[in-house]
Amino acid sequence: MKKKFTSLVSIFLMALLLAGCSSNTAVVEKNKTSEQTNQNVAIENSNSKNNSATKENDNKEKTLINLGALKGPTSLGLVKLFSDSDGNSAANDYKYTIYSSPDEVVTGIVKGELDLAAVPANLAAVLYQKTEGKIKVLNINTLGVLYIASRNDIAALDDLKGKTIITSGKGATPEYALRYILKENGIDPDKDVNIEFKSEHQEVVQSLAKDENGIAMLPEPFLTVAKTKIDGLKTNFSLTDLWDKLPGDSMLVTGVMIARADFLDQNKEVVDEFLKEYQSSIDYVNSNIDDAAALSEKYDIVKAPIAKKAIPACNIHFIAGEDMKKALSEYLNSLFTQDPKTVGGQLPDENFYYQGQ
Incomplete structure (x- = not known):
């Protein structure tokens, strides 16, 4: 009986010990779960803020x-x-x-x-x-996009004397750039040549197509357009090149x-x-x-x-x-x-x- 009683006590104490371990483990796991929950909440809050900022940028009113x-x-x-x-x-x-x-x-x-x-x-x-x-x-x-073009070979600016130059851009860069270059090369734009203005580049191309000996000043990309429509059209001068040869750094x-x-x-x-x-x-x-x-x-x-x-x-x-x-x-x-x-x-x-x- 004494042995049986001792065994029962031992079994009872072991059960208490195991129960205590199980309880401690549960507490640790509970704490871990609580910490993880807090971390998840923090991450969700952070993501929520980031998403709100992204939406705010996406919805930013454009001017x-x-x-x-x-x-x-x-x-x-x-x-x-x-x-x-x-x-x-x-x-x-x-x-x-x-x-x-x-x-x-x-x-x-x-x-x-x-x-x-x-x-x-x-x-x-x-x-x-x-x-x-x-x-x-x-x-x-x-920068410079203007070119003088014709079906003829024109070796020098002096060859333009007595000729008509068809162009557009009256009162704007094309007119004044052409006048400046002619004057600087000893050609009077009012007496030595006739500058005939059209309202648009397409009109220049149309006029050039009708006149076999016509000379035009055109900017790109309209010069390339003209070359596809007019057989034998060639670039005689680049106004940029002529400008760069003039005195000064402009x-x-x-x-x-x-x-x-x-x-x-x-x-x-x-x-x-x-x-x-x-x-x-x-x-x-x-x-x-x-x-x-x-x-x-x-x-x-x-x-x-x-x-x-x-x-x-x-x-x-x-x-x-x-x-x-x-x-x-x-x-x-x-x-x-x-x-x-x-x-x-x-x-x-x-x-x-x-x-x-």
């Missing part, structure tokens, strides 16, 4: 920008931006319009229908004077992007974001010619095969800040010395040039 460009090199440089805007991946919301003549763009800016616009370089200076400083230039977008600047000053003052961060996207678009066009050519056709600028040939000769650039100011001021000064009216009667002051934030 509407009314953007105008001219059919040609300036709009070619913008095609990737157009595409990004259509795909809702651009930082801003762009309502863009491609115009055929500078006059239409000027009207849009003056009436406040456009916030930003690509215009001929000298026309920006004229607008600055006429609007009493209500526009600013943001960047240079195009470059031939064709196009710039301008902004209404009031829009810029109220939306500097937005405009700076536009400039980043614009530079990316220009870089894309110059580096991805096939894709850019396809976009050119999509946006009805020129057909893809034409754009593919023309883009390398379009001299599309992005020049901003101090580099823009230096290049543009030197170019405008060269026009001013020729005729003050070409830049609006006087050279623009410092406020004309946007330097960024």
